[in-house]
Amino acid sequence: MNYGKNGLKEQIRSASAKSGRKRTRAAVIIFKILLAGVLSLFVIAVSTGAGMFRGILKNAPDLNTLDMSPDASATIIYDADGKEMQTLVMAGSNRQPVEYSEIPQNLINAFVAIEDSRFWTHNGVDVKGMTRAVFSGLTTGDFDQGASTITQQLIKNVAFNGGAEKSFGSKIKRKIQEQYLAIQLEKTMDKKIILQNYLNTINLGANTLGVEAASERYFGKSVSELNLSECAVIAAITQNPTRYNPITNPDENVKRRNIVLEDMFEQGYITQEELRAAETDDVYVLIQEVDAAKSNESSVYSYFVDETIVQALSDLQEKAGYSETEARNLLYSGGLKIYTTQDSDLQKIVDEEISDPSNYSSAIQYSFSYRLSITHKDGSTDNYSEANIKSYLREKNGAAVKLIFDTEDEIRQYVQEFRSTVVSPEDMVQGERLDITLQPQGSCVLMEQDTGYVKAISGGRGEKTTSLSLNRATDSLRQPGSTFKVLTAFAPALDSSGATLGTVYYDSPYTLGDKTFSNWWQSGYVGYANIRDGITYSMNIVALKTMMNTVTPQLGYQYALDFGITSLVESEKNIDTGEISTDIGPSLCLGGITHGVSNLELTSAYAAVANKGVYTKPVYYTKILDSNGKILVDNEPETHTVIKESTAWLLTNAMEDVCETSYLYGRTDIRSSAPQAKVEGLPTAGKSGTTTASNDVWFVGYTPYYTLGLWQGYDENSPMSTGEDVKYMWHKIMSRACEELPEKSFPDMPGNIEQVSICRKSGKLAVPGICDQDPAGDMTYTEYFAKGTAPTEVCDHHVKVTVCSLSGSLATEFCPDSLKQTKIYRVLTGDASGITDDSAYLLPDALKNSSCYIHTGHAFPFMNGENETDNSLLDPGNGLDGTTPESSESNIGPPGVLNSTLGN
Template identity: 45%
Template sequence: MKYTKNNIEKKRTELSSAKVRRHAKISLFLFKYILIISIVLIVTVLGLGAGFVRGILKTTPQISKESVHSKGYITTIYDNKGTKIKTLSNHDSNRIYIPLSKIPQNLQNAFISIEDERFYTHNGIDLYGIIRATFLGIKTQSLSQGGSTLTQQLIKNNILGIQPEKTTIERIERKIKEQSLALELEKIASKQYILEEYLNAINLGEGTLGVQTASQKYFNKNVSDLTLSECAVLASITKNPTRYNPITHPENNASRRLLVLKKMLEHHYITKEEYRKAVSDDVYQRIKKNASNPSNENKPNTYFEDALILQVVNDLKSQLGYDATKAYNAIYSGGLKIYSTQDSQIQKIANEISNNPENYPAGTKVSLTYTLSVKDINGTDVTYTENNVLNYMKKHNLGNSLIFSSSKKAKAVSKKFRKSIQRTGATILNEFISTPIQPQISITIINQSTGEVEALVGGRGAKTSNLSLNRATRTTRQPGSTFKVLSTFLPALDYSKMTLATVYDDAPYHYLDSNRPVNNYYSGYRGFSTIRDAITDSMNIVAAKTMADVTPNISYKYLKDLGFSTIVANKITSNGKTYTDINQSLSLGGLTYGVTNLELTNAFAAIANGGTYHEPSLYTKVVDQNGNILLQSDSKSQRVMKRSTAFLLTDAMEDVITKGTGTSASLASGMTAAGKSGTTTNNYDYWFSGYTPYHTASVWMGYDRNTDFDSNDLHKKIWSKIMDKISTTKNEKKISFKKPSSIVTANVCKKSGKLAIDGVCDHDPRGNMIVTEYFEKGTVPTQTCDTHVAVEICKKSDSLANKHCPEKYRKQKVYIVRQKNSPGITADTPYLLPEKYRNQVCKAHK
């Protein structure tokens, strides 16, 4: 445009025209409107943003030093020597708390170098890191580029936990909460406190929480013993615990470990020489070797550990008022230290001998345990068990027992059953099949002087799950003749003033309360027999007769004092039937429910301990994470029989092993031992319970489902092998059972139990019947034998001699007498005084 006078005038005219002025006004209006709208929008957005942030902050939890402290920690179980044998944890408690003072400086610096290099200078939020993460986020179109400080990571792990972060808004919300709480935490906690909590909370792969647990997992050592190279390995994991797992992805971890070491060098945490040494360390070979070693941590609990957990749970509930949930949480995430009574040497011996196939009858079989859950065609959930399988087998002529010659055959039958259910249109939801080896076994070993359980075996074969069937503590079986000593002869000696010399006639007999016949395991009847004989040779009729005199009520009281929790006085079942164990068959162990191996063993332990009963305990103390004692075994004890009673029973049970029904249990080591065997009706259960001066043990052998079999005394031999091995392994001194001062001896006749008559009792046609017996002071008999009688016979007339019979025809004979109308023919019958010698006098000499 040329700026001439005419052109300028022309332009002025155009600009001052009405049309131009009108457009200018419109443009100015629009500009002002848009400006106002923009300001309103900006203010609105800022207001909404502020409201959004305020809303988030309102839902942000309050923070305190205690709230960031990790809540779940590994519980450790120790044996009776203080050696760790097991750790317990759940998915969020696999950690062992360790103070910062025991965490190497190299490890602290490694995490700071790679995760939060400005940790000691920021106030919980690293602005430089946020800006860097933002630019990286824009570049990669991702908001997952880090920027979180160690403080923020601690907040995320221990306070915010798992929150949904599917959308950008949710991720922003979580970041705002993290940063807000991080600022607050830095105001109330020191850097050292935050770092300690972080290092105990961080996930380091496969659910391993905290540096102490990770150190033990990957290097089998405490964190305080880690090298620089090993510290760098752990610090490399946290960015992505799966991708940088040093066991499954060593190459990924190695590359990041190198970065960690470079960062530590850059920040002058290590020297060049330390850097070079760490870089050249073949650390992953050590990790690989350690990972290849079998670990108890991933194995199911042992039977002892199962029983221990249940006892601790029960005591937390009964003594501290915990409910079940709180008790289990304490055990699996409370960081407890449980000091058990298990003797690892003894447990190993019991495990090895009980799992040796050579110690069982030939032709070992299996039983079927089965559960099938289905949804039938009507949509109803139905569960079938092995009992349904048995009915199916009987119906289709496939057998009448759930005992099979092999696991393969058991599974084949269960497969047929499952198919039969599927043919009905049912949908299979779940199936469980187990074929435990048979016969099974249970073993309990107790230190009788303390009541501490030293070892438990709840079964043989592979244990595949926790809290599975424990035949030592949770299964009840009929105790058979082992019970005679406890139910009958103990109260007989202790309460009823009987002695080991007390005599009963082993002759045909019926229970007084049921009129059922009592049978011995042997054929025939042995006639007059002492209580010692009855214990030594396990005589049923003598036991039943003794019980009648003791009375079942007295017996029941003694058994309760011995700790038997499964016997019943008056049990009414859901079907209205009433059961009681207060009857005469208690003498032979005929019980409603049976007993557990643990309680039976502990009852014998009371005898072994001189008559003092201890409650059986599987732990000595339980300590919390802070070192406070929560539970402590106080070895509650009470005298349940006199010392003299315990000694008398022990002495008689020594005879069981040396010459009675328990000779197969004799110890090759020469250690003194006493015990009692037991076999139930139909040969379902085989027991041997006994003790040395140091340990009490019981062995049970039988099928889980009652099955007749012959143990060939192998259960007794297992007992013997275990006790012999313990004695030699422990190098135990061979000593005798201690005899109390209240014990005296006397010569008695074993056919009457009374003082022996020289020249009579020792002239029984079967041999000398005079024995030296132990007695409690005050119980020695005062009367002389009235069972043996000596008569003088005239050989010429074969009748009683009179005063005129010449000496050469006289002969003394010794016979025995029974009460009038005594039933049956016994071993004494041939030696009874003939009727003719009672009143027929010689008539040949006058």
């Protein structure tokens, strides 16, 4: 073995070489192992990733179950001319979808240019845009920069609630599913429809969803009317609705708008000139003006909208079959279109007149409602209202008080006084509310009688501060006074009880049970008066006797029901007193009823008379359409016949007299009840009503075009200073409502109406030479009758007698013709009694029982005792021996609720 120097070196080199070869082989082996491991991990990762990817796609929402059209859309209410009145919304539902054809091309181009420039060419996913977004994410950490196409954004809004994930992993998962669904969607849906749905869905700030709502909110006009600059403003918002809100951040929006315009120019959508013009268009002045105007607009629903909502909710359940919850959700977020019957011009007239202080003689006063809830230190709770304040003031003043005050400050003072007596420093106030209301109040309903359409409505005077609040036209029940005479006494009397406008009753003191009734004028009685007089001069006694002697309270009650009055009481027990109340009684015809009646129902009842006797349930809207334009409710009018056409015509003819100036038999204190209401140039008919102490004052009437019901009064029943204001106010509203309309007459007289000359004191055929020679004047007149109802008997309420002027007694055959005088007297029949205007003209009792004692045919007439009455000198057929109808006193029955009301 060579151990020399060179040998040793060789040995070392040889050993090193062998060692290096071993290390190289080891390294190769290790590398191969590592490579195999990496490859295995890669395969595993790819497999796992693929599995996860498949799982993500598998769990993606089912495209077939997704409705890409916007849901939860605003409901729009329109007036009779198709003008938008009100938008009904709940959170997230104020969209107003529009069709693609209604969207301006500039707005389409603006969104495409700024949001998805390759929208028209990609398949739902923009690979270039996604690559750019990934690179931006790797360099900046922001992975949400321009990665989504318009199709993806639509899917994000519809399927993923806008993409509000909290974790990065959830966001990646949503992105993968979003892209997958976008590709699938574009295989089945036209890009125009995708863009339409996207523009109807997006959030555009200021609580607006979709471009139509945004256009209305920012520019006060429909999206179809936007110009280029305005289109760019809206497109600029979508990236960040708060930052780019053009109302609150106009400076930020203008920068973004100009970027939108530049992109549109670079992509060839607009020219250089259009770009410069749009950039210099200061649309932000208009935006601020519109915002100021909308800020002044009340979000409180009008009384008409309130009632439309009530009716629509009811009909969606009863006619369309929805549950209450479904109907409410549909109404406020279903994108419905409701077409109402409101005439906005007529509504403006009503609102102006109801609010005009000159239409109320009573001084402006105020009432209030109050709610206070407090929790005491010991945990107990007490609740207080205005009733507690009333008790407090009664104890303080030592007398009863009414919660009516001359100023608002006075109310606040008393509320604060009371509050200090019940709230201690240790108490916690849980809730407190004070509402002050202008008094006296009013309500109005204006209807078109031919259709039943409600054209205008007012539920109160003063500012309306809350939606769905008290509506005095529909919710408040008030005593109707003499307006009920027509509906419950005179209409059934003419229609089915054999009476006519000429049928007479004796107006005299009248007592039923323990109640004595009188007329509104309070001074004397007129004697015989007919139903026409009872209507024209609002005669309480005539109405009562018509009800009790001809109609019966039960029949009058049934007619009221047929006229659409739903608030009447057949029998009701008072829980506190145990007393039984009923509206089936004599006071029904005077409007003294248990609960009262609403203006709406009273007006619609009179509209039935105006409509030839056909009642139409009041109509607030004609149809409800769903978001696709399908009719959900076709609101066909509900009608039924209440009275014959002839009856309606006769009542209208008599109520025309109400609106003409006349006096009853020359009495200056008994005038027709409402000549103030007469509309110049148009026939006018109606009836007034004033309750005891003038707590409620009414006029309900009609022209050939409209029926109008008007009420005035205090909410808590204080007396009005006069009952005349309501008639003048009715005249002003109806005159303005009809001033642009052509002349028109009431419906033509039916063919079964005839005219007959009768005596107004008997209601029977007039006797020439007798009825026209009444000592107070001619008592004959021509009356209208339904054929078959005109009288056939001659007057029996006048008598013609021949009197000897020398003795003053009935003339005998022996009295010289030169001393004989013919006189006409009135006579009473049946149970007529009492001192009345007729009393001065009655046949004296002395004439009934004595003949002339001077001319007897005997030489000494005073000695033979002959002084018998020669009845042959009384004109035959004069009624002295005539029969009278049996008294119907036995039909009176129990007096019931004698809640009498006087009224004209």
